[in-house]
Amino acid sequence: MKLIVLVIGLGIIGFIGWWFFAKHQVAEESAAVADDQQVVDVEVKGGYSPEVVILKKGVPAILNFTRTDSSSCLDRVIFSDFGINQELPQNEKESIQIDTDKAGEYAWQCGMDMFHGKLVIK
Template identity: 45%
Template structure:
């Protein structure tokens, strides 16, 4: 688990780390770097956190994460087969 308001996530057969902790009401970003060429890992999205991004191979992609509400918010690959979670702590 990562506890900071910036997290680096390696995408390689899943997400590592799979759970990210962020502080509420602090600006936050997630940076995804895809190391695997599995098709469905070429995209990441979260309806709850309002982002959808293509992940080119070996290129970091950063998304801003809203932290106004505490709670647990899921993200997943384009086919919803691989999942991760953002926990926004009070």
């Protein structure tokens, strides 16, 4: 009996540990550079995937946002550091050009500041 309780207890601890770790993992993607240009596709569905985009400094960059989520919450994406406020029609690919001249971390957000992503230029 004690053994069963112990096994179940360890199982629960293991599960919590796994859940905690999995939840805090952030989808991160580095842009592939080709022909002096870097492109990253971002899916917009209950948030952003990837949530963190890593860009190379000085190489022209394009982010292709495709919103498959029907929620109006995500129908705009805002890059305040770049003065970008782009509408994202559902199921259409919207290309956003990013100026990569300055290294740094730049957050982006949905129109209501509920969902966030981050650009890392380095």
